[in-house]
Amino acid sequence: MVRILLAEDDDSMRAYLGRALERSGYEVVAVATGAEALPHIDADRFDLLLTDIVMPEMDGIELAQHAAAIAPDMRIMFITGFAAVTLRAGKAVPQAKVLSKPFHLRELVLEVERMFGSESLTGLN
Secondary structure (H helix, E strand, O other), rough: OOEEEEEEEEEEEEEEHHHHHHOOOEEEEOOOHHHHHHHHHHHOOEEEEEEOOOOOOOOOHHHHHHHHHHHHOOOOEEEEEOOHHHHHHHHHHOOEEEOOOOOOHHHHHHHHHHOOOOOOOOOOO
């Protein structure tokens, strides 16, 4: 099963995304900040880091750079509502996918499925 670490500071968005991904067959560990995500990255294995870019304490770009150093095989997808930071994210972590808010849950699930191909289970019904 594909394991996803979700870092999103907006409580309702985090719950919404987590539920949608779980319903689509993914195992999701959801945290509110980049700082909360660090111990999970250090202690466990995830296939995907799905992170908001703009968060307090540690932004998603810093988190992704840490993840890339600790777990270079982990894939990274940024989610953001700020167009200006999209360019910065692409430069800092060029292999990462960037999904701009607002997006439909189906779009998110399809992007995850594209990343993992046959490893993914199902689409959002």
